[in-house]
Every structure is written in structure tokens, then in C-alpha cells.
Amino acid sequence: MLELKNLHAKVVPEDGPAREILKGLSLDVPAGEVHAIMGPNGAGKSTLSYVLTGKDGYEVTAGEAKLDGVNLLDMAPEVRAAKGLFLSFQYPMEIAGVPVMTFVRAAMNSQRKQRGEAEVSAPEFLKLSKIAAAKLRIDPEMLKRPLNVGFSGGEKKRLEIYQMLMIEPRFMILDETDSGLDIDALKVVAEGVNALRGPGRGMLVITHYQRLLDHIKPDRVHILSAGRIVKSGGPELALELEKSGYDQILKSA
Amino acid sequence: MSEGKEIIVKDSIDQGTVDAARALESDKYAEGFVTDIEMELAPKGLNEDIVRYISAKKEEPEWMLQWRLDAFQRWKEMTEPTWAMINYPKIDYQDAHYYAEPKGAAKYKTIDDVPKEILETYAKLGIPLKEQEVLLGVEGAVGTAAEARETPPKSSQPRVAVDAVFDSVSVATTFRAELLKAGVIFMSISEAIREYPDLVKQYLGSVVPVTDNFFATLNSAVFSDGTFVYVPKGVRCPMELSTYFRMNAKGTGQFERTLIIVDEGGYVSYLEGCTAPMRDENQLHAAVVELVALADAEIKYSTVQNWWPGDADGKGGVYNFVTKRGDCRGARSRISWTQVETGSAITWKYPSCVLRGDDSTGEFYSIAVTNGRQQADTGTKMIHLGKNTRSRIISKGISAGKSNNTYRGLVSIHQKAAKARNFTQCDSLLIGQTCGAHTVPYVENRRGDAQLEHEATTTKLSEDQLFYTRQRGIGEEEAVALLVNGFVRDVLQKLPMEFAVEAQKLLEVSLEGSVG
Amino acid sequence: MQLLDLPSRRSEAWKWSDLRAAMAGQENVLIGSGELGSEGPIAALAQVMGDAYGPSALEITAPGETFESRITEGDAGQYGTVVVKAGATATLVERLGVSGSRLRPFLPGYSRIEVEPGATLVRVVVQANDVAVGEADAAIVLNEAVVKLGKGATFRQFVLGEGSRLTRIETSVEAGEGAQIEMNGVYLASAKRHVDLTSRVAHAAPGVNTRQLIRGVARKGGRGVFQGKFLVERAGQKTDAAMAHNALLLEEGAEIFAKPELEIYADDVACAHGNTAGQLDEDAVFYLRQRGIPDVDARAMITRAFLIEAVPDWVGDELKAEIEARIDAWLGTPA
Ligand SMILES: Nc1ncnc2c1ncn2[C@@H]1O[C@H](COP(=O)(O)OP(=O)(O)O)[C@@H](O)[C@H]1O
């Protein structure tokens, strides 16, 4: 479903020299699978998520990235989103003055419009929202407040998953969604995520901790270091990592 | 994309393409049509005879004529102010008609006398003038009765009474009779001068003195029409009142004069809308609005200003030089100004509050959007004279294209204004690299127990927020609109519901083509 | 002789500091032979007055130098240029003071300062007259510095203004790429004193960082004026500028007038200003009193802390102590 071949990408800061972050990254996530990506700080995990979703300030210098055989890299961010790509941000944005529900509804309708589908009606939207909020134990009052403004770290992450449930993407990237969540919240969020697992869908879960993978069981685990996948394995790789740390594993890789 | 507004003629592009692109530009201003109707104009120019002509047209009493003539004498000795951050070629005050009315307008007795063209004009602008249509909630159409019957009446929908001012005359005022039952006088100022001379004499010029400033003095000499409202003691006006100003005739200026008096304990919410056709020339709109709130009275005044802003190259557009001031004359009175300014080539406007009564409150909520070559210099003055007076200013400025947008405001605490309070928040947003956003607050404090706070920020639209929004599948234009809406939300919420929706749409249209 | 057209409250930049009114009856001091310069009233007056004196020029090349100048009534009309050469660091201390010996001293001073690329200038201006706080002071003190900053230059300025019949200390900065600016100030306006700190910073190149913090207090019959303007020109992308002016009116009859202004033509900037004018935080006063500190002392302590926050460490220990002592003396003197 998601195919990355020899991906090279530079970060191009506005006020500094460009730096290569991804240095020949290859990865294959077949439809229906969930893959985890682990790796030390600064390895390029978030960079990968931005390159795939089309953030400005990153330049792909070589390689390719395809979703269902279609080249992602030439498309505008919103077009990629309408193709079913969703990123749960490591640092969700605060958007002043735009209530959560207004925002999500605008997103759903934009995507539907791009795909030539009918807009979601108000009652339908409210129904879906109620279900998603209940699943994630989000107080519906919270959804009337401006997006992420004044929300705690954990609340923001929960709202990312709420948006995901509403939008029902086909390929999801979760960038450290577990950070900031307490133990109960982690469970709730994981249940929400698991609800979206299915044969037509794929997922890339970026995390540092096994405890998320206890709830969202990955099919494969990859270790990303210095811009490359240096080791891949089954779920046991994450456990091994938990025990011995990156240094050990990287040495043996 | 700011460059998108610039049309550069390249060798390979012929003039036809350029014109077509320009036409597209102008398409955005849906109110830019011209009504074809026979007009009666005063001769061009400004002199004593013209002042007499206007007064005679309005069948005014002698005292009113004298008032105008005095103003005209004073005006001749005044000079145009230059302190605002606006630039425009010298205005030739002799090169305009100071009076324009549809033929026979003075004699419209009922709505049925109003020519079809004018009714259609207002319908097209979404302002139904026939009361039964308003009652049935028919929107924006002079539809047939049969059509109206098919639309179920929305009883919950608030009704709005309208005074329709077309060039220099008020052509219709709806719900007058019903309002009068509640004691509320709602009519054009021309009629009020004839029918309620004592009230007019008592209050006209009492908030904005005849010699207040160059444009106000000009207005005092030549004002044409506007609205008069009187809400008696203890009366809550049963519906929203509004005036819709339409400038139609070529080569004219419009000199609106509005006077709203709310007696002790009364309340009124008043809305003002305005549009003009697209023309190559610059048209002058020099208005004076006076509000008087007596003890415990409250006035909410909302404006959606959408005069023709001129084309992308700055050709044409309305010069909007406006003096609006409210006098919180009685204790515990309250005046709030809310404005959404999207139109005009030049805006020079400072709706102000004189907080004379103890414990009175003044508020100013503003959204000003400039694009193309527009220039806006707008803000407010809060003059604290009484004890425990409070004021609150929230201003949101958005600049795009090659425009300049200035907030200019004064907060002045006078010696007797014990425990006065002011809070001011001014935020500016820049879209593109060829516009300007300016903040010029003046703060004068003469009281140790006053508490004044002012905050201002100027930023651009956040790239990170834009990306986040686009990642959720929202296209760039829409993403900008969404973020801008968020930026101005605090102020939009101050508008009456129906106006807020309209204002939101207007913002989107005004900013179209500003990113890319 | 040419009588100068003095600015009055009708001119926008002088609306709260009416020089014409302050100098009424004293115009005869303005007898000079020079033509009026085009740069502004203070520059023009300094030049007109200082013709006999002649311009001074100071060039600083060695790092770490400190220069002191004392301008008293004998030096009226001082004007000159200062250049801090590339890479050098210097401290300039200017004392503007009047001993009160003359009836109505008039002190216009004007300097052009250039801080070359990579150089650093610390400028400290102490305006304090020899007249007891609370007594009338007839002096008119005008001072203007026009500062040009090269690429990567650093400019730090602190101004203490105690005012007089009319004191105006004006600073106008044009910043080159990546310049760092800190402009702080404290003013103390007691009875019959007028002190005006006016400044303008033009961000004419990318990446300039500006911080301005002005704190002031006024007592009955005193007037404090702050006019600050940040201009960000089209070329001033990535400007990061913040201005804050906070003032306390300690008594009824005090006046504080402020105009913190932003004029911005570049989009990728973060500019902010904050302005407060009011009274002491009563919660803080209560907190101190609950700890046993008498009301008067509590107020003095909080006011002192409020003012001293704007006195930066980089003025140096000695000057800092001197400035704090002046603030203490001012606060300790009942009006
Ligand atoms: N906008 C940027 N400017 C400069 N460096 C950046 C930028 N974005 C990322 N980097 C650098 O790229 C490297 C990879 O970052 P990131 O992808 O966020 O790592 P992580 O694997 O922790 O998510 C880090 O060294 C980070 O500092």
C-alpha cells in the first residue's frame, strides 16, 4: 500500500543551510498491516511524516514514495489527504477561533468534494461526532472550543485521533501519539486506533515505547536511525529494544 | 498570492485576455451593478445655492437651512486633515453632484409608489422592502405572493426594519407603523426634521458639533439622507432597525446623516449596510452618525461596510470619510460599535464613545480587511469623562495585496474619570509581502486609579497552521479563510446572527486571490 | 537672525510636549545665524545654538573603551558625531544636567552615532537636574541621537529621565541586518516636571531583534510621555521586535501619555507592543502588608522593583548603583 524506495530528503530551514535527514530510506507497508517505527531522537521519524504529507521546507532529492501505486510527492498536502493520508501530528497545532467541530467538518467536506462525493449533512455529522467522542471519552463541550487552544498535551493527542475517526483515512501515520497520554487515555486512544484497522487500511506508528505497541499490535517493527531503516523484524524487535536500548541494537545492526 | 492581483501585460498576452482577467476580478464584487433609473441631479459644484437647493428639495424649515449655511461658511475656512496614513489625489469638491434622487422620489407615499427598479435593486442586495415578505422570511427576492406562501414562515427569525436610502433620498422605511405602536420613531432624517423638529433641534449636532472636523462640517452643510431613531423611556425596541445605503448615480457623493436617541432605560440594536456600483471614478461618502444614550440606555450599532473598493489597480472606489460618535450621556448607559469594513478605496473612520455618564460603558469591535490598493485608517476614541467608566476595544486588521491597514485609536482618561478602565487588543495579520499593517494607539491618562491595558500584535498567517489544515484535506484558499475566520471570531460573535453570516461570506470574497 | 518655528501641540510628534508653549517669552535665546537643518527641531536647535561651540567628533576603535560626557548649561547646543569602528566595543555615558544657576537654561544636544558592522555600543543617558525633587525646574532639555547600526551591530541604550519644565530625549535608530537592539528607560515625573522619551526604530534589513522596555512613574503635577515607534520596512523580514511601556500614576493629578506605534510593511515578522498605565497592584501591596510591612513602605518597595526591572545589568555595577540611588532618592522624597 505504502511503498518508499531509497528516499533521500533534505530539511531546508529558512534561515540556515540545508541538511540531509533521510538518507536512502526504503519501506513497504502492505494494505491491512500496521508497522511501527522506532528510533533515537533526531533520527528523522518526524521528518519522514512531513515528507510524506508534503510540508514545505523539505526537499526530496532522490527516491520515491507511492500510496497505492500513485506517486505522493508531487501532490499538494490537501490532495494527499483526500487520497486518504492522515498524520496524527507529534505537536498538534493550536488554531485560534476555529472550533474543533467546524474544523473537522470543513476537512471532511473538502475531502469529499475532492473525491466527488456528497458533503456530510449536519445531522449525520453530529451523529458521527457523538460516536467518535464517546469512543475516545471526549467531553462534547470540548469540541465547541477552538482547536487545541488551551488543551493539555493529552487532550490534543486525543483530538488528533478524534479527527482520524471522523475522517476515516486509509493510511495513517501516528507520530508519537502516545506521548502526553496517561495510562487510561493510552488505552482509550489505542482502542480508537484499532477500530480503524482493516483490510483496506495501513498504518505507520512512530513511538518510543512498547506500552503503545502492547495495545496496537504491529505486524512489523522497523528501526530508523540516521535517516535509514537499519533493522526490521517482528513485534519481538520492539521488546528487545525495550530491554537493551538503541545502542546495543544499532551496534549489532 | 499577492502577485495574482497584479496584471502584468506581457508581450504574448493580448489586451483582451487582460480585460477578461480584470472582469473576473470584479466579478467578486456582486453588488457592483448599476440600476438604470431616471435621476434628478443638483448641478455640479458646491456653493450656497446648492445648500439652499438641497434644503428646498427636502422642504426644510428655515432653522435647518440656516444651520446648513452656517456649516457651509465654516467649512470654507477649514482644511482637509492630513494626519491619517492614507494617500489620495486632491479631491475637487466642485466636481460632484451633491444631490441625486430618482425622479419623483420625494413623493413616494407608500411602498407601492417605489419604482420597480429600486425594489429590484434592494431585492438583489438581499433587502426585501415589502413588509409581508420580511414577515414571511422571504430572502432576497421580490417574489410572488404564491411563492411566499410556499415558504413556511419562520416565526423564530428576528424581523428587521429597514430604511432604504438610495443616493440622496430615503425611498422606503418598513415597519414604521408597528414600531410607532411601541413608541419607537423610525424614519428618514428628512422626514424627522419636518415631523419632529423639536427632537431633531435638541440633538442634531450635539454629539458631533458642526465644526468638529472638515468632513463633518461638509456633511452638516450638504447632508442628504439617513435615519432618525427615537426610542422612548423604558422601551426595548421590538425589532432590529437598519439602514441600507446604496450609492447609484454617477458623479455623485453621498452625505448620510443618522441620529439615534435612546431615552432612559431604552434599548435598540441598529444595523447599517452599504454598497455602490463599480465605477472608474472615486465617489465620496462623507457621513455623520450621532448616537445619544441617556441614563441606563443601550445602543448596539453594527456596520457591514462594503462600498466598492476600486479595482485591483486602485482605479475607482469609494472614499469613505465618516464621523461616528456616541454620547453615553446618562449614568450606566452603554454604546457598542461593531464594524466589519471590507469595502471602500479609502476608509477614514473612528466610531467613538464619549463616556460622560458615571458607570457608562463604551465598546468597539472591528474587523477591517484591505486588499488590492485599499487604504484603511480606522479605529476609535474612548473619551472617559465620568466615574467608573469602562471601555473595551478589540480590533482585527487584515492586510493583503498592496493595501495598507491602520488602526488608530485614542483612550483618554480625564481628571474626573475616577476608576476608569480600558482594555485594548489590536491584532494585525499580513497576507503577502506587499501590504502594510500599522497600529497607532494614543493613550492619555490623567487618573492614578485608572487601569489601562493595551496589547497589540502583528504577525503573518502561520505556515504551520496552514500546513496542519491542509493535511486534513482543506485546500489552501479555504484554509486561509478558515484561519482568518478564527482570527476575527471574537468580533464576528458580536454581530447579530444574520449579519455575522453575511460578514463571514464577505471576508472570504474580500480575501479571494490573496494567497497562492 | 532667524526665529525658529518651534513645534507645538499642533504638530503630531510634539502634541504632548508643547515646546512652543514651554519656551514662550524665551524665544530670544534662539538667536543664531545658522539655517534650520532639515532633520528635526532638536537637531536644528542644537546647531543654531552651538555654532560658536562647533561640532565635536569622536572615533572609537579600541575595544572596551568608556567615554563620559557631561552636558551642562555651558555646553548648550552641543552636537557632534560618534563612530564606533567595526568590531569595537564602547560605552558612552552622557549626563545631561543643569545646576540651576541660570534663570531658564536651554539645552539642546544632538549627536549622530554610527555603530559599524559587528561593533557594540552601550549608551547610557542620565538626565538629572540639580533642583530638588518637587521643585520647579525651568530648564528645557532637548536631546536627540540618530543612530545608524551596521550589519550585526549591537546597540544597547538606557535612559533615565527626571524631567524639567520640558525634557525630551529622542532616539532614532536605523538598524542593519541582524542588528541587536535593547532600549530601556526609566522616567520619574514629579510635580512641575515634564519628561518625554521618544524613540523610533527603523528595521530596514532582515533579522533585526529589538527589545524595548520603558517604565515610568508620575506624581501630581508631573507629566510623563512615551512615544515609541517600530517601523518595519519591506526589507525587514524576520524582524522580531517587542515594545513594552508600563507606567504608574502615583497620585491624583499625574499625567501619563503614551503612543506605542507599529508601522509594518513586511509580512514575516513578529512584532508586539504592550502598554499599561495605572496604579500599583493592590494585591501585591496587601501581600507585603500581610507579612508585616507598613503600607507606605510596601508601596515604595513595589514601585522601586517595578522601575528597577527596566534598569539592565549591562549598564555596569557602578552606574546601576547610581541610577538605583537616584530612583530611591526620588521615591523617598514626598511630593
Ligand atoms: N526545520 C528544521 N530545521 C533544522 N533542522 C531540522 C528541522 N526539522 C528537523 N530538523 C533536524 O532534523 C533531524 C531529524 O529531526 P526529526 O525528524 O524531528 O527527528 P525525530 O526522529 O526525533 O522525529 C534533527 O536533527 C532535527 O534537528
Ligand SMILES: [Mg+2]
Ligand atoms: Mg519526532
